[in-house]
Amino acid sequence: MGRLTGGDPSLLRRINSAVVLHALRGADFATLTEVTRVTGLSRPTVEGVVEGLIEAGLVVETAAEEGAARRQGRPARRFRFRAEAGHLLGLEIGPHRVAAVLSDLDGRVLGTAARDVDETAPADERIERLRTAVADLLRRGGIARSSLRAVGVGSPGIVEADGTVRLGTALPEWTGLQLGERLRRSFKCPVLVENDANAAAVAEHWKGAATECDDVVFVLAGLSPGAGALIGGRLHRGYGGAAGEIGALHLLGRDVTPETLLSTTDEPLHPLDEQAVAEVFAHAREGDERARQAVERFIQRLVHDVAALVLALDPELVVVGGWAAGLDGVLEPLRRELARYCLRPPRVALSVLGEAAVATGALRLALDHVEEQLFAVEGTVTARR
Amino acid sequence: MGRLTGGDPSLLRRINSAVVLHALRGADFATLTEVTRVTGLSRPTVEGVVEGLIEAGLVVETAAEEGAARRQGRPARRFRFRAEAGHLLGLEIGPHRVAAVLSDLDGRVLGTAARDVDETAPADERIERLRTAVADLLRRGGIARSSLRAVGVGSPGIVEADGTVRLGTALPEWTGLQLGERLRRSFKCPVLVENDANAAAVAEHWKGAATECDDVVFVLAGLSPGAGALIGGRLHRGYGGAAGEIGALHLLGRDVTPETLLSTTDEPLHPLDEQAVAEVFAHAREGDERARQAVERFIQRLVHDVAALVLALDPELVVVGGWAAGLDGVLEPLRRELARYCLRPPRVALSVLGEAAVATGALRLALDHVEEQLFAVEGTVTARR
Numbered sequence: 001m002g003r004l005t006g007g008d009p010s011l012l013r014r015i016n017s018a019v020v021l022h023a024l025r026g027a028d029f030a031t032l033t034e035v036t037r038v039t040g041l042s043r044p045t046v047e048g049v050v051e052g053l054i055e056a057g058l059v060v061e062t063a064a065e066e067g068a069a070r071r072q073g074r075p076a077r078r079f080r081f082r083a084e085a086g087h088l089l090g091l092e093i094g095p096h097r098v099a100a101v102l103s104d105l106d107g108r109v110l111g112t113a114a115r116d117v118d119e120t121a122p123a124d125e126r127i128e129r130l131r132t133a134v135a136d137l138l139r140r141g142g143i144a145r146s147s148l149r150a151v152g153v154g155s156p157g158i159v160e161a162d163g164t165v166r167l168g169t170a171l172p173e174w175t176g177l178q179l180g181e182r183l184r185r186s187f188k189c190p191v192l193v194e195n196d197a198n199a200a201a202v203a204e205h206w207k208g209a210a211t212e213c214d215d216v217v218f219v220l221a222g223l224s225p226g227a228g229a230l231i232g233g234r235l236h237r238g239y240g241g242a243a244g245e246i247g248a249l250h251l252l253g254r255d256v257t258p259e260t261l262l263s264t265t266d267e268p269l270h271p272l273d274e275q276a277v278a279e280v281f282a283h284a285r286e287g288d289e290r291a292r293q294a295v296e297r298f299i300q301r302l303v304h305d306v307a308a309l310v311l312a313l314d315p316e317l318v319v320v321g322g323w324a325a326g327l328d329g330v331l332e333p334l335r336r337e338l339a340r341y342c343l344r345p346p347r348v349a350l351s352v353l354g355e356a357a358v359a360t361g362a363l364r365l366a367l368d369h370v371e372e373q374l375f376a377v378e379g380t381v382t383a384r385r
Numbered sequence: 386m387g388r389l390t391g392g393d394p395s396l397l398r399r400i401n402s403a404v405v406l407h408a409l410r411g412a413d414f415a416t417l418t419e420v421t422r423v424t425g426l427s428r429p430t431v432e433g434v435v436e437g438l439i440e441a442g443l444v445v446e447t448a449a450e451e452g453a454a455r456r457q458g459r460p461a462r463r464f465r466f467r468a469e470a471g472h473l474l475g476l477e478i479g480p481h482r483v484a485a486v487l488s489d490l491d492g493r494v495l496g497t498a499a500r501d502v503d504e505t506a507p508a509d510e511r512i513e514r515l516r517t518a519v520a521d522l523l524r525r526g527g528i529a530r531s532s533l534r535a536v537g538v539g540s541p542g543i544v545e546a547d548g549t550v551r552l553g554t555a556l557p558e559w560t561g562l563q564l565g566e567r568l569r570r571s572f573k574c575p576v577l578v579e580n581d582a583n584a585a586a587v588a589e590h591w592k593g594a595a596t597e598c599d600d601v602v603f604v605l606a607g608l609s610p611g612a613g614a615l616i617g618g619r620l621h622r623g624y625g626g627a628a629g630e631i632g633a634l635h636l637l638g639r640d641v642t643p644e645t646l647l648s649t650t651d652e653p654l655h656p657l658d659e660q661a662v663a664e665v666f667a668h669a670r671e672g673d674e675r676a677r678q679a680v681e682r683f684i685q686r687l688v689h690d691v692a693a694l695v696l697a698l699d700p701e702l703v704v705v706g707g708w709a710a711g712l713d714g715v716l717e718p719l720r721r722e723l724a725r726y727c728l729r730p731p732r733v734a735l736s737v738l739g740e741a742a743v744a745t746g747a748l749r750l751a752l753d754h755v756e757e758q759l760f761a762v763e764g765t766v767t768a769r770r
Contacts, residue, residue, distance in 0.1 A: 158728055167728050215624040227697075231621065238699020239600040240729040246696045248728050249689070304634075311631045312612075312697035314623020343543055343552050343633050344625040 013049075016041060020049045021058060021374060025081040025106070029062050032077065050079060057085050058374070083108065086149035088370065089137075090363025091130060091183075092196070093155045095119045095170060096274065098130040100137050101359045105149065105374075107367045112359070113137035119273075123173035127182055134186070150369045151191045152362030154199030155179060156226070158242045163193035166241065170224060192365050196220060197244055198235055199361030200351070201228030204319045206364045208352035213317040217244075217309050218351075220322040221302060221330065223258045223269065223277065227309050236313075246305045261297040264290045281329065299333045306334060307341040314344060321351025398434075401426060405434045406443060406759060410466040410491070414447050417462065435464055442470050443759070468493065471534035473755065474522075475748025476515060476568075477581070478540045480504045480555060481659065483515040485522050486744045490534065490759075492752045497744070498522035504658075508558035516571055535754045536576045537747030539584030540564060541611070543627045548578035551626065555609060577750050581605060582629055583620055584746030585736070586613030589704045591749045593737035598702040602629075602694050603736075605707040606687060606715065608643045608654065608662065612694050621698075631690045646682040649675045666714060684718045691719060692726040699729060706736025 016039075023038045024030055030038075036046050053059035062078045083106040092099040099114040113133040117126055138145060157168025163180015180193045194202075201218035204210040210218075214233035220226045227244035229236045236243050247258075259268035262280055269276045283291035306318060318338070320330060331350060339345045353360055401424075408423045409415055415423075421431050438444035447463045468491040477484040484499040498518040502511055523530060542553025548565015565578045579587075586603035589595040595603075599618035605611045612629035614621045621628050632643075644653035647665055654661045668676035691703060703723070705715060716735060724730045738745055 229697075231616065236616065236698075238729075239701040239731070240699055242696075242727075242729040243699035244697060245699075245728050246693070248696055248726060249692060307634060308631070308693035309697045311627075311633055312614075312629060312694045313621075314625055314628035314630075316624040341633060342627075343630050344623075344627040346624070 016045055017049050017052065018374070020046060021053060021081065024053075024059055024079060025083075027080075029078040029080050032079075035079075054079075058082055081105075085147075086370070087143050087147045088149060088363055088366040089134065089151040089187075090359045090361070090366060091134070091151065091153045092199075092359035092362060093126060093130060093153065093171070093179075094196070094358070095156070097355075098126065098133055099356075099359045100130070100133045101356070101363050102137050102141055102143065103363055103367070105367075105370065107363065109363075110143070111137055111141045112356075113140075119270075120172060123171070123177055126171065127179075130183075131186055146188065148187055148189045150189050150366035151183065151187050152199070152364070152366035152369075153179070153183060153191065153193045154196040154358035154362040155193055156196050158240070158245065159193050159195050160241055163191065165193075190369060192362075192369055194235075194362060194365055195226070195228065195237075195241070195244075196358045197226035198228035198237065199359075199365065200321060200353075200357035201230055201319070201361065202235060202364050203353050203357045203361030204321070204351060205230055205233070207360065208357065209319045209349040210317055213315075215314075215316040216319060217306075217313060217315040217317075217346075218319045218321065218357075219302075219306055219309070221320055222247075222274070222322050223262070225258075225302060225305055225322075227306075229309075229313055229315065231313070244309070246309055249305060249308065258298060258301060261301055262294050264288075264294050285329070295329070299330055300337075302330065303334055303337040303341070307338060310338060310342050310346055315346050317347045317349060319349050319351055321354065321357055401430055402434050402437065403759070405431060406438060406466065409438075409444055409464060410468075412465075414463040414465050417464075420464075439464075443467055466490075470532075471755070472528050472532045473534060473748055473751040474519065474536040474572075475584075475744045475746070475751060476519070476536065476538045477584075477744040477747060478511060478515060478538065478556070478564075479581070479743070480541070482740075483511065483518055484741075484744045485515070485518045486741070486748050487522050487526055487528065488748055488752070490752075490755065492748065494748075495528070496522055496526045497741075498525075504655075505557060508556070508562055511556065512564075512567055515568075519571070531573065533572055533574045535574050535751035536568065536572050537584070537749070537751035537754075538564070538568060538576065538578045539581040539743035539747040540578060541581050543625070543630065544578050544580050545626055548576065550578075575754060577747075577754055579620075579747065579750055580611070580613065580622075580626070580629075581743045582611040583613035583622065584744075584750065585706060585738070585742035586615055586704070586746065587620060587749050588738050588742045588746030589706070589736060590615055590618070592745065593742065594704045594734040595702055598700075600699075600701040601704060602691075602698060602700040602702075602731075603704045603706065603742075604687075604691055604694070606705055607632075607659070607707050608647070610643075610687060610690055610707075612691075614694075614698055614700065616698070629694070631694055634690060634693065643683060643686060646686055647679050649673075649679050670714070680714070684715055685722075687715065688719055688722040688726070692723060695723060695727050695731055700731050702732045702734060704734050704736055706739065706742055 019039045023035050032046055036043050059079050060082050062080050083104040086105050088103045090101045097114055098117055101112045102110045113136050115129045115133045117129045156170035157165040157174055160166050165174050165177045165179050168174030180191055183191045197220040204218055210216040216230045218228045224247040227246055229244055263269050280291050280294055284295040335348045351357055404424045408420050417431055421428050444464050445467050447465050468489040471490050473488045475486045482499055483502055486497045487495045498521050500514045500518045502514045541555040542550040542559055545551050550559050550562045550564050553559030565576055568576045582605040589603055595601040601615045603613045609632040612631055614629055648654050665676050665679055669680040720733045736742055
């Protein structure tokens, strides 16, 4: 039972510090008077907190010329949040590609890097490719590794809280891989590993197709479709981190697999051969009857999987991403069939972020982590059974 | 941006009142000294609050003989929470039965009542049956209708926040019914209408098979299966209140319906004819091959629906309820097949509450509503983007 009696002085200092930092981050340049007004704190408290933040390197007094255009009358000291005081990385590990995106503490993207990787590459090689991409990105940006405050990682598979891949059939040697621990050797800051579809859902909510929606399912369409869901704006991971792994309905079950559905020969496609998939879609568009039927079968299955997710979760919006090619042909049948299967059909939209979605979401998760430490102080007073 | 500055005196009074009431409710009989110790409030504050609660009828000074067994040394005034100061109802509206359960403000059940109703009965008749059951229950318990503080209702269908049934194919004339408004005519207190599977999930979490789990899916098995989910202990209704309506995957889609699957003739069963379903299950147990095959087909479908829910949500536990007869035969195949389909198979348990689940959950929702008003005061101090 929390109480409002007394109060913990160090908690109060943290709250005041977070509030001042938050106010400074919201403004480009602020005077102490402005911070006092916005925060409701006393002038001496604000002065003390700002001094502490300057010592911590998170706030700086702006040079005269920086604030010049904004000054009216007598010059007052102005301060700003130092977004450059630290950096964040968002990493993606995929079957064909590894990618990295670098940002400052405001989440402003400073650069990206990517490397191709073979779908059959062993885990060591895949991780090494990622390390190379990161080293290149930091070097090009002139950013010291020590300035990294958090690293987010999006990976296929069911990922446990410590970053271990509990199950990852999409990549060679992925099941059981201690991915978080492996990557922590390269960084001194926290490394947060998240399922790729979950990361993509977070990204579309941050700056993609779902910025206006808090109840979203992101479907990472592919031969083994996965999904990530936000409920009330928060990632729904499930009890064991396995929520949204709807592709298992057919992968583990008794039905024919998507690789067989999409094949135009008697041989199934390779589960990771997206090039072959793109070709089937292209042939279908050109009028090839066998390809058209294959795509039809595949879409029917995808619709069924997405309908199952929608009926279970009832989201406001479904965002479809994952394949650069062919997805535009999926959207209309998906809308039509969801209207048929679902009691309350959701809106359906294409991913806005495309192949950047997973790394962008990983970056947002890193940013969330840092913001929790720097900016957010939550206290709850509750009296409940 | 909430702040800890100053403080609202009326909020503080509410917090203190809730804290004292909470402490008194947790103890059978408490002295002012005990309340002062437990709450951390000052003696004069506790005295003032207790006087106010006595005036409001929520607290009473216990008679000497009531507290006698517990007294040590010099007698001190003792007080207790008056759970009898108000009453709550949990109502169930089903295809074959309407039911009501009555409790005091502690949620202690004082009585139940039920009425059979024909599956073809129009909405007016169904609601009238429920009214009769409630009147009978109140009369038998000697409880004045005016002492009701809240009424919870569990009903099939997708229910909107105001208690209107947006879609309810299970009962005649149910879609579009303003059920909340209709029932509010009979009660002066708040009436909260909830989907029946959602209510059952809440009930099993309160006092059934899921008391130890906060991530639960309750499957209301039937010819049109529905489901309710708790995520982190809270009901997940979905954006439009339609979460968990997994039966629609086949009802609205292109697959053969469960009524046809379970039929041992060429005619489908009536969707609400549970007696016919029970007979098919009984024949299967007696070795009838055609019935055995029908049950096999039906279980396969149920497993598929539950697997879809489990893959989407990843609960810790699945509780199966809804049919008194035949369900025990469903459990083992369900466990076996979920282990096959799901990446992280959940535990599977039978409903503990059986046919009392929906009304019990409705009662809990009424109790939650009253507790929010009486006992819970939540304040959040947040500084966030």
